[in-house]
Amino acid sequence: MGALFDRICEALAPKIGESSVAHGVLVLRIAPQALLDVVTRLKEDFRFDLFADVTAIDWLGQEPRFEVVWHFYSTMHRQRVRIKARVGEAEPAVDSLIGMYGSAHFMERECHEMYGIVFAGNPDLRPILLYEGFQGHPLRKDYPKEREQPLVPYRAGYEMPGGE
Amino acid sequence: MNTRTIPIRPESRKSAAFEYISTRKDELIGWARKFSLFPYPFVTACCGMEFMSVSSTPYDTDRFGAALPRFTPRQSDLLMVVGTVTHKQAPVLLKVWEQMCEPKWVLAFGVCATSGGFYNNYATVQGIDRILPVDVYVPGCPPRPEMVIDGIMKLQEKIAGQQHLIVNDRF
Numbered sequence: 001m002g003a004l005f006d007r008i009c010e011a012l013a014p015k016i017g018e019s020s021v022a023h024g025v026l027v028l029r030i031a032p033q034a035l036l037d038v039v040t041r042l043k044e045d046f047r048f049d050l051f052a053d054v055t056a057i058d059w060l061g062q063e064p065r066f067e068v069v070w071h072f073y074s075t076m077h078r079q080r081v082r083i084k085a086r087v088g089e090a091e092p093a094v095d096s097l098i099g100m101y102g103s104a105h106f107m108e109r110e111c112h113e114m115y116g117i118v119f120a121g122n123p124d125l126r127p128i129l130l131y132e133g134f135q136g137h138p139l140r141k142d143y144p145k146e147r148e149q150p151l152v153p154y155r156a157g158y159e160m161p162g163g164e
Numbered sequence: 165m166n167t168r169t170i171p172i173r174p175e176s177r178k179s180a181a182f183e184y185i186s187t188r189k190d191e192l193i194g195w196a197r198k199f200s201l202f203p204y205p206f207v208t209a210c211c212g213m214e215f216m217s218v219s220s221t222p223y224d225t226d227r228f229g230a231a232l233p234r235f236t237p238r239q240s241d242l243l244m245v246v247g248t249v250t251h252k253q254a255p256v257l258l259k260v261w262e263q264m265c266e267p268k269w270v271l272a273f274g275v276c277a278t279s280g281g282f283y284n285n286y287a288t289v290q291g292i293d294r295i296l297p298v299d300v301y302v303p304g305c306p307p308r309p310e311m312v313i314d315g316i317m318k319l320q321e322k323i324a325g326q327q328h329l330i331v332n333d334r335f
Contacts, residue, residue: 131252138286146284152254154294 004077008046012038025071025080032068032085032094039070039083043100048072048081051101054108056115060141064088068117070097087117096121114139193328197241197267198320199229204240206260209247211274214306223309228316237263242319243296248276249289261296266329269299269319274306281305 005026009019015038017029030038042048052071059065064086072081087094096119097104108119109128116137119125127134131151136143148161207215219225219233226232234240237260249257261270272292275281278301280290292298299322302315 129252143286147286148251148288148290149286150251150254150289150294152251152258152295155297158294 004046004079008042008081011045012041015041022082025082027082027084029084032087035083035085036095036097039072039097039100042072042081046074047076048074050075051097051103051107052080054097054104054111056111056117056139058115058139058141066092066115066117068094068111091118092116093118093120095119098122113137116140189331190326190328191324193331194324194326197328198323201228201230201242201269201316201319202232202234202240203230203242203244203271204235204237204260204264205233205244205246206257207244207246208249208253209274209276211247211276211306214309214312215244215246215273218309218312223313225313225316228313228320230316237261238265240264241268243268243270244273245270245277245292246273248281248283249292250287251289252287254289254295257292258295269323270296271315271319272298272301273312273315275303276305278303 005019005021008026009016009028012028015030015034017031018027019029020027028038050073052073054068054070057067057069059067066087066089068085068087070083072083073079074081085094092115094117096108098108098119098121104119105122105124106128108122109125111117112119112122112125113127113130113134114137126132130138133151134149136147150161154160205212205215217223230242237243241264243261243264245257261268270292272278276283276288277292278298280288282305284290289295300315300319302311304311307315
């Protein structure tokens with residue numbers, strides 16, 4: 001396990017910032033621009049053939065505000081790699097991985113609706129768990145915790161939750 | 165989506181004799197109806213396991229004539245909302261309720277359907293009574309089968325004591 005991780009770090013050295021091993025997972029911190037290069041190398045040279053997840057973390061108050069996190073698994077080596085990239089609030093955009101992994105379509109849609117991360121190159125970022133017309137991104141830290149956006153008018157006697 | 169079904173209105177009840185007779189007719193119809201509840205299970209979440217438990221042999225809601233789930237709202241008269249209802253599901257639930265023929269009753273099964281439960285966030289309706297009228301609330305996470313049976317019996321009492329809209333001076 002160590003040898004594989006060392007080879008990855010060595011091969012990708014110019015592209016990655018910090019690297020560490022957390023809970024048996026190799027963690028690579030990269031600049032968002034380097035994403036496609038790094039993932040291409042991981043997939044083609046190191047056989048990370050399974051795209052497990054993409055999500056984001058909202059570090060409200062820090063700059064850059066968001067941290068996008070990808071997880072990859074190699075069914076050949078049985079090892080996992082986690083990639084992290086920071087993007088700012090003004091333009092929370094990273095490249096889409098749909099060219100390499102088909103499963104990226106749905107996972108990027110979910111990350112987009114929950115955190116507002118834009119995946120450049122994904123042509124279909126419609127809501128997948130939420131509904132059309134939902135305003136804001138509910139897993140951002142500044143989304144009001146109890147704000148509701150009902151689709152059905154409430155019955156008499158119940159106050160309709162207002163907008164923001 | 166926002167249209168409501170129009171309830172059938174009783175025709176005017178004129179004489180005192182009619183009042184007396186129709187009360188007895190109400191009782192008769194109530195007695196018949198309370199033992200022939202056809203539930204439509206709108207099952208969305210983990211309460212569904214408890215629903216299966218309460219409708220199967222050890223607890224056996226068939227004793228109340230309420231065992232045979234109809235999987236179309238048009239054939240059922242008791243809407244059992246079992247589990248959490250999200251805002252995305254709310255139009256679906258309302259449409260199911262609107263498709264049911266009168267007379268119809270609604271039972272909120274579990275604390276999520278009753279009040280949203282411990283979900284208070286962007287996704288969850290804080291109780292289905294915000295979107296449709298509820299007759300019986302059965303709290304619990306999930307409710308014990310005994311509580312559900314108690315809820316059904318409460319509903320039966322309610323039906324037995326109801327004025328039934330099909331009773332008029334021609335019936």
